[in-house]
Amino acid sequence: MKKSRSHILSKDLKSLVRFIEKWCKEYTVSLLCRLLEIPRSVYYFYKNKSLTATEVRNNQLKKKISTIFFDHKQRYGATKIHQVLLKEGISVSLKHVQKLMKQLNLRSIVVKKYRPQRPVQPVVLKENILNQDFSTKTICEKWVADITYIPTKKNGWCYLSSIMDLHTKKIISYTFSKRMTVDCVLQTFNQAKQRYHIPE
Template sequence: MLCRLLEIPRSVYYFYKNKPLTATEIRNNKLKKKISTIFFTNKQRYGATKIHQVLLKEGISVSLKHVQKLMKQLNLRSIVVKKYRPQRSNKPIILKENLLNQDFSTETICEKWAADITYIPTKKNGWCYLSSIMDLHTKKIISYTFSKRMTVDCVIQTLNKAKIHYHIPEGMILHTDLGSQYTAREVEQWLKTNKIRHSYSRKGTPYDNAGIESFHASLKKEEVYTTSYSDFEEANRALFSYIEGFYNRNRIHSSIHYLTPQEFEELAKEKMA
């Protein structure tokens, strides 16, 4: 029946049906399975570049172009969403010193930290707020606090959590924006007590805090904008899973040689030992 519809001899049909796969076809099929596994294990967050690096780390020799080709055949595309853009403020500009001055270079951990607050939407509780701190050496989120209100206490709580788990050397830099939570007297006093130098972004210059801004962009693209949280508790669980289960321990970064933040931190600690 099929042969008549296609107007081809039965012998030709059975020849191609029973034709063994070539070595290239077998390898491509194995690669497709591996690529699909990496793609869905990472919740569709990895594009061809990161999948290519994972394959290389696992000893699988393949070009980026070939990975892109196979992903296209599989119709696998990483999550892409519109970037969040905060509203402009008409408040007067506060002049503070920018110690970092876009110099994100470091020799080891706990030299330069970056902190910021970002908005997380929920259906029941409206806007909630994630306060987080990144070590610029490892790109690891070393501390975070999720709250229903954007307060100074939320920022100090995040700082205290970081202090519990990391030794703070005298003169370390904490870089933030000029938000009222970070310019508050209580925060300035906490930093002074712990001998931390406070560096501030210039108004309207997000690249001054590029590290933490990049984290927030990834968080929004790969997690927040891909779903809808019913309430604060659901969002809190999702953020914990993303930060602790994926970002810190499984998400590779090109800026740290395609290692995860946790792996890079462990290497830094080994060098310090």
């Protein structure tokens, strides 16, 4: 407490009042006021001071912004939240919404759109052997494969190659990769072959 005193004293009076309110359950108000060099009368005055019209409106806006932000799964930034507020008849500038969101420490989750690359080699059409017939009598009779695109914060788009056995409806093999390559798919297929010892 004493070591952080010089840092705390550099803040404005409202911050000091909030600091006392935060720690008054663990320390007495008298001790905190003495350490921060604030008269107790000043603390109680500011604590019980009624909010200004601007502060009341900002608090209402903060609640509204937070509700919109979390209702849209944290994907809406200041621009979209500003548009929602205007549609609801709430007059506020975009800069003010940005300022309040900064105070609330709200940041939208940004996911880059996936842009597929054109294949270098021409696509060769193959015969549809399965032909929508998903019925089976035993395991390893029919497999289906897929590649799932997974957005990640650290590595951007990653890829999950997987194979399902249509008889058991279970994933029997999968490979996770940072790049979508033929090797990734072949690795998944070879794992399944080795596990179930299927013929060539």
